[in-house]
Amino acid sequence: MNRYQILIEYDGTSRIGWQVQKKGESIQKILQNILSKILKEKIKIHGSGRTDKNVHSIEQSAHFDLSSKIMNVHSLIKTLNYFLNKKNISILKIIKKNNQFHARHSAKKRSYIYLIRNNISKSVLNRNREWHIISKIDVNLIKKGASKLLGTHDFSTFRASNCNSNSPIKTIYKINISKKNNLIKIRFVSKSFLKSQVRSMVGCLKYLGEKKWTLDRFEQVFKSKNRKYCAPLAPPHGLYLEKVTY
Secondary structure, X not given: OEEEEEEEEEOOOOOOOOOOOOOOOOHHHHHHHHHHXXXXXXXXXXXXXXXXXXXXXXXXXXXXXXXXXOOOHHHHHHHHHHHHHHHOEEEEEEEEEOOOOOOOOOOOEEEEEEEEXXXXXXXXXXXXXXXXXOOOOOHHHHHHHHHOOOEEEEOHHHOOOOOOOOOOEEEEEEXXXXXXXXXXXXXXXXXXXXXXXXXXXXHHHHHHHOXXXXXXXXHHHHHHOOHHHOOOOOOHHHEEEEEEEO
């Protein structure tokens, strides 16, 4: 068998998420159906991880196995994108890998970006691609809060009740926060994340930035390890899987 890694960009709007489910159209299902049709072989795709309903991807990573060798990658990408672009999905690259490569298990780092439009006016062009918040957010304050999340911790406060991870202990390597033209960009880097962890952290940082919480309150909520104290989740449409590093 020949193993191939694919890098995928997609707009998650109106999709049920990455993973195939009984009802609804997922990114994984669309890709599998079109790849199987074009390659004339039943294809099963393994992603680097799941993205939830309405979450986007700048560069999702996945792999699939194929009995034959792809002779013209450039031509295949063009053919696939002819069909996939209509679904707001694009194949960026197809890379031949050895059979030990696994899109999920071989990953060393994953980075997510969250976008917040902090302005009185909503962007009509990006309304499904960022969180619009009118109340003023203190970026310096959320930077102080984010610094408390760096390192290895028990992130139970930010863990969804239906999370399947074996442990709530995760390590966040980096958090970068910037603001330009009323757009706040928050980047999180870790080997892996709990279900809803990023959106939960952003929701709590938003409360801090709006001064609904003090920095002490933010830290107390984090250290409580209790989901019931978490602020409301940030909406999914502001979240992007940015990159998976191997």
